[in-house]
Amino acid sequence: MKVRAIIIDMDGTITNFNLDFMDVRRKGLKELERMNLRTPDMTEQTSFFVLLNAVKDRLDALSYVLLRRKFYNLLEEMELEGAKGVTLYSGAVETLQKIRSHGVKIGLVTNNGRAGTDLTLNRLGLQSFFDVVVTRDDCEEMKPSAEPVKKALAGMHVQIQSAILVGDGVMDVLAARATGLLSIAVATGPFSNERLLKVEPDYFLGSINDLPLLIDSLETKN
Numbered sequence: 001m002k003v004r005a006i007i008i009d010m011d012g013t014i015t016n017f018n019l020d021f022m023d024v025r026r027k028g029l030k031e032l033e034r035m036n037l038r039t040p041d042m043t044e045q046t047s048f049f050v051l052l053n054a055v056k057d058r059l060d061a062l063s064y065v066l067l068r069r070k071f072y073n074l075l076e077e078m079e080l081e082g083a084k085g086v087t088l089y090s091g092a093v094e095t096l097q098k099i100r101s102h103g104v105k106i107g108l109v110t111n112n113g114r115a116g117t118d119l120t121l122n123r124l125g126l127q128s129f130f131d132v133v134v135t136r137d138d139c140e141e142m143k144p145s146a147e148p149v150k151k152a153l154a155g156m157h158v159q160i161q162s163a164i165l166v167g168d169g170v171m172d173v174l175a176a177r178a179t180g181l182l183s184i185a186v187a188t189g190p191f192s193n194e195r196l197l198k199v200e201p202d203y204f205l206g207s208i209n210d211l212p213l214l215i216d217s218l219e220t221k222n
Contacts, residue, residue, distance in 0.1 A: 001162075001182075001218045001219060001221065002162060002219060003104055003162065003163070003164060003215050003218055003219060004104065004105060004158050005104060005105040005107060005131075005153065005156050005158040005162060005163040005164075006104060006105070006106050006107070006163065006164055006165075006211070006215075007107045007109050007149055007152055007163060007165040007166070007176075007181065008108055008109070008165075008167070008208075009108075009109065009110060009166065009167030009168060009169065010108060010112065010117065010120065011082075011086075011110070011112065011189070012167075012168035012169065012186075012188055012189025012190060013089070013166060013167050013172075013186055013189065013208055014088065014089055014092040014126070014208060015086045015087065015088055015089060015092070015120060015124070016086065016087050016089055016188075017168070017188075017189050017190050018082050018085065018087075019078055019079065019082045020082075021047075021078075021190075022044045023078070024048075024075060024078050025044045025045075025047075025048070026044055028048060028051060028071055028074060029042060029043075029044070029051075031067070031070060031071075032051065032055065035067070037055045037058060037059075039054070042054065047171065048075065048142075049111070049141075049142045049144070049145075049171070051071070052064075052067070052068055052071065055067070072113060072137075075112070075113060075136075076116060079113060079115070079116030080116050080119060082116065083116045083119040083120040083123065084119070084123075086120055086123075087124075088124055089188055089207065089208065091207070091208075091209040092208055092209070093126075095208050095209050095211060095212065096126075096129045098212050099211065099212060099215070100129060102212075104215070105131045105158060106129055106130050106131060107130060107131055107132045107133070107134065107152035107153070107155065107156050108121075108130045108134070108152075109134045109143065109148045109149055109152050109165075109175075110133075110134070110135055110136075111135075111136050111142045111143050111171065113135055113136055114135045114137040114138070117133065117135050121133070131155070131156045132151075132152050132155035132156055134148045134149075134151050134152045134155070135148075136148070138151065139151060142171075143167075143171040143172060143175035144170075144172075144174030144175045144178060145175065145178065146175060146178035146180075148175070149165060149175050149178075149179040149181065150179060153179075160179060160180045160181060161180075163181055164176075164181055164182040164183075164184055165179070165181045165182070165184065166184040166208065166211060167183075167184075167185065167189075168185065168186050168187070168188050168189025168191065168196075169185075169191055169196075170191060170196065170199050172185065173185055173196070173200075174199065176201075176202075182202045182203070182218075183202045183203070184201060184202065184203045184204075184205060184211070184214065185199075185201035185203070185204050185205070186204075186205050186206070186207050186208055186210075187204070187205070187206055188206075188207045
């Protein structure tokens with residue numbers, strides 16, 4: 001396989017994870033309770049993407065848009081606060097430089113909003129590494145939907161069979177599968193190894209720093 005592009009996640013993959021999703025989800029669940037929309041299967045482990053999809057058919061279009069905006073505002077508040085102090089994962093810059101030096105395009109796809117993403121990239125000087133950046137504000141759907149991944153591929157003018165997706169979360173693996181990309185999970189985010197392996201990524205790495213060797217391996221297989 002000739003790897004022409006990498007779709008990569010941000011939090012927990014190239015930056016150290018510092019977001020308090022549990023607190024934000026608790027606030028979201030309280031809002032669903034207020035609207036009599038919460039069901040027993042909705043917990044603090046349930047992503048906003050799943051929560052929104054679960055209630056979409058129970059709301060009229062305007063009510064759904066307003067709820068999604070409220071959820072996104074909660075996320076953005078958390079993300080902006082996190083972006084002020086987030087740090088790079090050790091070796092991430094050198095790894096990105098190595099990938100770029102081999103002529104491989106890099107697209108960033110994150111479920112974060114544009115404001116927090118731009119603040120993080122600007123603070124850490126990462127903008128130049130990415131050919132395209134896709135956030136939840138650029139799409140109707142977030143990962144695990146294929147939509148943001150396909151948008152990034154289109155922006156880089158790269159075909160599915162020439163790209164791989166790298167991330168620290170279950171949503172990343174599922175988004176890769178939905179798009180038809182090879183999925184590479186890394187063990188540097190908040191998910192346990194057991195939970196990541198349960199969704200069966202194509203490859204499982206200790207960190208993004210192992211990625212150049214994997215790319216070399218993929219390219220020498222054929």
